[in-house]
Amino acid sequence: MITYKNVCKKYDDVTVVKNLNLTVHDGEFVVFVGPSGCGKTTSLKMINRLIEMDEGTIYIDDQDVNKIDGDQLRRGIGYVIQQIGLFPNLTIKENILVVPRLLKWSEEKCEARVHELLELVGMPYEENAHKYPKEMSGGQQQRIGVLRALAGEPPIILMDEPFGALDPVTRENLQDELKILQKKLHKTIIFVTHDMDEAIKMADRIAFMYDGKLLQVASPEDMLRNPADPIIKSFMSKHVSTLENQSLDLKCKDVMSTDILLITEQKKAMEIMSLMKQKEMNWAIVVDEEKTFKGTISLQNIKKQGELTGVAQDLMDTKAETILLTADAKEAFNRLMKSRAKFLVVVSENGKTVGIITKSIITEKLANVVWGDLDWVL
Amino acid sequence: MAMRFVVQHLYLVCMACLFTAFFGLILGAVAYMFKWIRSFILGVVDVLQTIPVLALLGVIMLFFGASSTTVIIGIVLYSLLPVVRNTYTGLETVDPGVKEAAQGMGMNRWQRLFKIELPLAFPMVFTGIRIAVVTSIGIAVFGAVVGGGGLGSTINRAILIQDMDTLMKATLMLMAMAMVFDFGMSIIEKRLQAR
Incomplete structure (x- = not known):
C-alpha cells in the first residue's frame, strides 16, 4: 500500500x-x-x-x-x-x-x-x-x-x-x-x-x-x-x-450505404441477372422513372420463377419497409432490431430511393462513432 | 640516426600517454561528478595548454632536473586537455534516459559511473587519448632541450653540424610515427563507435 x-x-x-x-x-x-x-x-x-x-x-x-x-x-x-x-x-x-x-x-x-x-x-x-x-x-x-x-x-x-x-x-x-x-x-x-x-x-x-x-x-x-x-x-x-x-445527432443519412443497384420496373429478368453479376450483388431495388421505391428483387426470387421471361414488376417483393433520409438513426436501429426486416430502404423527402440500411451497416457505423475509425481493422 | 633515439622517443611518448590517460580519465570523471570543482579542472587544463612548451619544461626542470622524468611530466601536463575534455563531455552526453534508468534501478553513483557511464563514454575518451598521443609525439621533441633524449636530440645535433640528411630522416621518422599512431588508433576508434 x-x-x-x-x-x-x-x-x-x-x-x-x-x-x-x-x-x-x-x-x-x-x-x-x-x-x-x-x-x-x-x-x-x-x-x-x-x-x-x-x-x-x-x-x-x-x-x-x-x-x-x-x-x-x-x-x-x-x-x-x-x-x-x-x-x-x-x-x-x-x-x-x-x-x-x-x-x-x-x-x-x-x-x-x-x-x-x-x-x-x-x-x-x-x-x-x-x-x-x-x-x-x-x-x-x-x-x-x-x-x-x-x-x-x-x-x-x-x-x-x-x-x-x-x-x-x-x-x-x-x-x-x-x-x-x-x-x-x-x-x-x-x-x-x-x-x-x-x-x-x-x-x-x-x-x-x-x-x-x-x-x-x-x-x-x-x-x-x-x-x-x-x-x-x-x-x-x-x-x-x-x-x-x-449518437443523438446521427440521422439515417449518416448510417446508410449508397452502394445499391437500382433497376426500373420494366427490366427483364435476364438483364437484371447480368446487372447483378456485374455489380456482384444478389439483390436490387426496383424503382419507377422518378426513382420512387416500388419493391425489391433478389437473385433467388428470379431463379425461383424458373423461366427468365418476366419483368421486374412481376418478380419483385413489395413488402420491404422504407425510412426517411432525415429520420433518426436510432429509429432505423429500433425498427431493424424489432421487426423481421433484414433491411430498410432509405428514401429522400421527394420520394427518391437513395440508400439502404442493414443491421451490419448500422453496427459498423455506430462502432465507428464510438471507437473512432475502424477501417483498418475491417 | 641511431635506433636508440627512436626507441627513447617512443618510450617518452608511451609513458607520458599512460599517465595522461590515467589522470585525464580521473580528472574528467571528477569534473563530471562534482559540479563545484568542474570549472576549476576544465579551466586549469585549458590554461596548461596555453603555456609555451619550452617554458613549461624549464619550470619542471627546476624540480626534477634534466631528465626524462621532466619530459614525461611536461608531455602529460600539455596533453591532458583532450583527454579530460573528452572524458567530461563523453560522460555528460550519455543518453539521459539511460542515466535515469540506472538511477531508477537503484545503482549508486559509483556503480552508475563504472558500469554504465564510463563504458558508454569510452569511445569519446579514446578519441581524446588518440589526440593526446599524436600531439605528444611532437612535444617530446622538445625533450632534448632538458636532457630527455629522444629524436629531439638527433634533430638538435643534426642542426648544429648541418647534417641535412639526418635531419630529414629524423623528421620523416617523427611524421611516420605520428601517422602510424593516428591511423592505427582511428581504426580502433571506429570499432568502438560502431559498437
Missing part, C-alpha cells in the same frame, strides 16, 4: 504538486493522468525519490520513504520510463539482471529468473538473451524494459509514460500484455500518461491531476459518468460526447 500524505513539491517559487493525498492499495493499477505540467510525473518520481518532496511524506506499507536510503528504496521498486533506457553496453540478459545483481542474488537464481521472465513475454531465451538492445525494435526493447523492472520481484512498479514513444499498434499490444501480466502477477502499478484512452483502458482507478492538484480519483466508468470538474469533462470530451451527444 502506498500512501501520499500532504505531499508538496516546489521548484523555486512554483508549486508543482499541491498537498497531494492518495492511497493506492496492493495489487491496484492506478493511472495518473492530466495535461503536461500537471505534476503527474513529479508525483510518481517522489515515490522512489528520484525527486525529493518538500513537504509531507509518502508511506509504503507504513514505512516513510524518506527514512530509507534512496538506492535501497529504488532497488525494491520497479521503474519503467518512456525513453526505455536499456543499457546499450549490456546484453538483454545483463539488462534484466541489473537489479537482481544489485540485490546480490545467486548466479543460479539469476539464470532461472531470466529464463522465467523471457518466457513470460514469449521471447525465447536462446534467441534473445545475448542480443544487445539496439538489435531490437522499440516495442521489443520496452518489453525488456518491463521485464527489467519486474526482475527483482518488486511489489510496486512505477511506469512513466512507458508506451508514449511507441507506434499505435505496438502500444496497443504492450498495453494488453501489461494488463495480462498485472492480472497474473498482482503487482501494484502506478502509471503516468497524458493519454485518456490509455488511462481508461488500463486503470483500476484514474487519478486526474491538474495544475498540481488532484481533482478526482475514480474508476474509469465513474469518471466518465460523473466527472468532478469541468476540466476533467473537457479532457474526456471525446469519450463523453460519443456517449451523450453525438
Whole structure:
C-alpha cells in the first residue's frame, strides 16, 4: 500500500504538486493522468525519490520513504520510463539482471529468473538473451524494459509514460500484455500518461491531476459518468460526447450505404441477372422513372420463377419497409432490431430511393462513432 | 640516426600517454561528478595548454632536473586537455534516459559511473587519448632541450653540424610515427563507435 500524505513539491517559487493525498492499495493499477505540467510525473518520481518532496511524506506499507536510503528504496521498486533506457553496453540478459545483481542474488537464481521472465513475454531465451538492445525494435526493447523492472520481484512498479514513444499498434499490444501480466502477477502499478484512452483502458482507478492538484480519483466508468470538474469533462470530451451527444445527432443519412443497384420496373429478368453479376450483388431495388421505391428483387426470387421471361414488376417483393433520409438513426436501429426486416430502404423527402440500411451497416457505423475509425481493422 | 633515439622517443611518448590517460580519465570523471570543482579542472587544463612548451619544461626542470622524468611530466601536463575534455563531455552526453534508468534501478553513483557511464563514454575518451598521443609525439621533441633524449636530440645535433640528411630522416621518422599512431588508433576508434 502506498500512501501520499500532504505531499508538496516546489521548484523555486512554483508549486508543482499541491498537498497531494492518495492511497493506492496492493495489487491496484492506478493511472495518473492530466495535461503536461500537471505534476503527474513529479508525483510518481517522489515515490522512489528520484525527486525529493518538500513537504509531507509518502508511506509504503507504513514505512516513510524518506527514512530509507534512496538506492535501497529504488532497488525494491520497479521503474519503467518512456525513453526505455536499456543499457546499450549490456546484453538483454545483463539488462534484466541489473537489479537482481544489485540485490546480490545467486548466479543460479539469476539464470532461472531470466529464463522465467523471457518466457513470460514469449521471447525465447536462446534467441534473445545475448542480443544487445539496439538489435531490437522499440516495442521489443520496452518489453525488456518491463521485464527489467519486474526482475527483482518488486511489489510496486512505477511506469512513466512507458508506451508514449511507441507506434499505435505496438502500444496497443504492450498495453494488453501489461494488463495480462498485472492480472497474473498482482503487482501494484502506478502509471503516468497524458493519454485518456490509455488511462481508461488500463486503470483500476484514474487519478486526474491538474495544475498540481488532484481533482478526482475514480474508476474509469465513474469518471466518465460523473466527472468532478469541468476540466476533467473537457479532457474526456471525446469519450463523453460519443456517449451523450453525438449518437443523438446521427440521422439515417449518416448510417446508410449508397452502394445499391437500382433497376426500373420494366427490366427483364435476364438483364437484371447480368446487372447483378456485374455489380456482384444478389439483390436490387426496383424503382419507377422518378426513382420512387416500388419493391425489391433478389437473385433467388428470379431463379425461383424458373423461366427468365418476366419483368421486374412481376418478380419483385413489395413488402420491404422504407425510412426517411432525415429520420433518426436510432429509429432505423429500433425498427431493424424489432421487426423481421433484414433491411430498410432509405428514401429522400421527394420520394427518391437513395440508400439502404442493414443491421451490419448500422453496427459498423455506430462502432465507428464510438471507437473512432475502424477501417483498418475491417 | 641511431635506433636508440627512436626507441627513447617512443618510450617518452608511451609513458607520458599512460599517465595522461590515467589522470585525464580521473580528472574528467571528477569534473563530471562534482559540479563545484568542474570549472576549476576544465579551466586549469585549458590554461596548461596555453603555456609555451619550452617554458613549461624549464619550470619542471627546476624540480626534477634534466631528465626524462621532466619530459614525461611536461608531455602529460600539455596533453591532458583532450583527454579530460573528452572524458567530461563523453560522460555528460550519455543518453539521459539511460542515466535515469540506472538511477531508477537503484545503482549508486559509483556503480552508475563504472558500469554504465564510463563504458558508454569510452569511445569519446579514446578519441581524446588518440589526440593526446599524436600531439605528444611532437612535444617530446622538445625533450632534448632538458636532457630527455629522444629524436629531439638527433634533430638538435643534426642542426648544429648541418647534417641535412639526418635531419630529414629524423623528421620523416617523427611524421611516420605520428601517422602510424593516428591511423592505427582511428581504426580502433571506429570499432568502438560502431559498437
